[in-house]
Amino acid sequence: MKLKTRIIISFFIIVLEPLLFTGLAFWAFSEYQFGVIEEQYGIEDPTYKSLSNTAEIVNHLSNEQAEMMQKVAEEEPYKFEDIVYLDEMNKELQEMHSYLLVKEGDRVTYYGCENYPAEVVKRLERYENFNSGSSDSVYMGGRVQALVKQISFQTDTVKDGSAFIISNIFETLPQLKELFKNMLVTVIVILSATALGLTWWIYRGVIAPLDRLRTATRRIKEGDLNFSVSTEGVSEIADLCQDFEDMRRRLKENAEEKVVFDRESKELISNISHDLKTPITAVKGYVEGIMDGVANTPEKMERYIKTIYNKANEMDRLINELTFYSKMDTNKIPYTFNKIYVTEFFDDCAEDLNVELSAKNVEFSYSNYVEPEVMVIADAEQIKRVVNNIVSNSLKYTGDGKQKRINLRVKDVGDFIQVEIEDNGKGIAAKDLPNIFDRFYRTDASRNSSKGGSGIGLSIVKKIMEDHGGKVWATSKENIGTVMYFVLRKYQEVPVNE
Incomplete structure (x- = not known):
């Protein structure tokens, strides 16, 4: 995958993955909390819209207590003078983020909050006797920001009594708090997991190979x-x-x-x-x-x-x-390629070899089976170097005390001229034969000093023949002798179309 593609994918993962998993987590947590709210507060089929309206939820939470108190006001109004009853009702209302306040005329006889709600009492005067019913609330604005339900009652001694259920609309349901807490933790986990995953992905694809390249560069710098x-x-x-x-x-x-x-x-x-x-x-x-x-x-x-x-x-x-x-x-290598008549060239070579080898008491024979008009394209000086190097190498490894003999044969083999130089030396072992044209290779290291030589004679032969488009090889039998072969392609006139 290309780095550009990986960056594009990373961008979409960073944007879409948190949104997707956050949405799924919100849906799962909210469904769970909806069930809890419905079971605990009796709100049927709560929705996201109803949950977002805190006043509606708070108003609904105290409906049951309001209905009970309305029934008490009608049947047993004297209970509103019973501090025990009022404490019990206030305790229930506190669970609904509300409290109870009771007035007899202009006098407050009970208040269920910790501190005396002077501001609430002062503002209640405009809301008294609104007779809104047990299930409805009136919004109290200003600094108080509360919902108020009023239950009126009368006793033998109290002609104008009112019980007020005051609910704080800023209180959040515990389930909603839990939902927000869970969502916060979930978002952090999702973002952390996404960041770690993308970091590992980028590290594996980019940083880790670069670290290995830096290590490799350091090793090369140290010569390893x-x-x-x-x-x-x-x-x-x-x-x-x-x-x-x-x-x-x-x-x-x-x-x-x-x-x-x-x-x-x-x-x-x-x-x-x-x-x-x-x-x-x-x-x-x-x-x-x-x-x-x-x-x-x-x-x-x-x-x-x-x-x-x-x-x-x-x-x-x-x-x-x-x-x-x-x-x-x-x-x-300074080659000078020319057309060379094969028979004429090798006749001259044979004559020179005969004089040189006779002086060294070496028997020499020469056979030429090529027609006089046959030509090759070659560098005469370098081909003569090939012949002399092969002959020199043959003489070097002819056994001591043995009459040395060199045979030179030139043959016509189809499209090629094949030259064979045979000796009656010690021969070459089969394991050494493939390597004799390598530089400095010698079949018997123990004879190096005694036989001398630069060790590159046959490698020069191979190089010259390759540059001529030919090849060189050898066959040998130990204690019998060796035959060196090299071939050159014939020169052929290309007919001109008339």
Whole structure:
């Protein structure tokens, strides 16, 4: 759910939910209190309108006592001179928020309130003898604000007696007080529950994911990338969490790649340093021999100079590999693609290899099964680098004391030219075969120092072939030999529609 949608829903919940539940609570409480009022006060079918009219309710509450007193006035008027009777009636009226006041002429003989109601007595003069009946009241305005019912009586000694039921119209029914109290508590509970619910909802959808993002940011700041950020919360926050998780994974991959790169660079420098040290030591020794006059014959001098030349070529090859390696990582290999006749190109390669391998006492054979007119689009220099790297790697791991042999075959396989370079070395174990084109991977770590090499020869081969749109792979049998394969797509003229 989007944050905008959640905010809109929250707004309507804040407005509507309290109203709805408050209305339901008011209806439930009022129905209950209506029943209590009807049972306790005898008000039939009370309504919200009647309850809102306090004067009507108060007037109705004292009707029964007024009727009883009217009957007493007619049948036993002398009771209005009986203080015990008057106290009993006053006690009943007090429960109805009223009190009793009795006058005999102008003299007040009984009043049922705590303090003498002088203001009421003074204002009663205008209401006396209104003869309104037992069930009706007269409103007394001014500062008194009361309802008055008058019951007239006469005795042998009292010719002009009146009993007044005075009701305070500002008194609220206990049931209404209870209703208001319950509604107040209910409203507070509803608002609190709504606020807590919405706070939890917003917290779960927004604040909690942001807290996790802040924690994740702090961990990244401290260099810890070994965790994950779950995608949750509102839509916008979930998208942010997903982007953050993608960023964390990328940072972790970059950090791991940097560790690998640093390790490979150190290994490359170590390998190159080791391999350069050997020919440099040899060159230094032979130069010192020449300087010291050890090469005192033309034959020795020629052999010394030839050895120095070969060692210099070896160092040049290592430096070229290092240069190529740096360009390979930045994808800045300077390719020069041209049309190349396959037969002519590999005939030249075979001739150069034959001279080089013969000098190393290595048997070499060459077979070409491709028609002279077949061409490929390739960089001749880099393809020659591929062949030389494979051959160099093959010679490096040919068993000691065994006549070394290299076979070069070039075949036409449909739309591709397939080149095969076979040796009779120790072979490669099946578990190592898938990894031989990885950088710095060696099948036997124990032979690293003795065999030397930068460890990137075959990875360079793989890179060059991928950039040519071809591929390279190998098959091998231990103690028998290895065959390296690489393929190049043939160049085909596209016919022009006439």
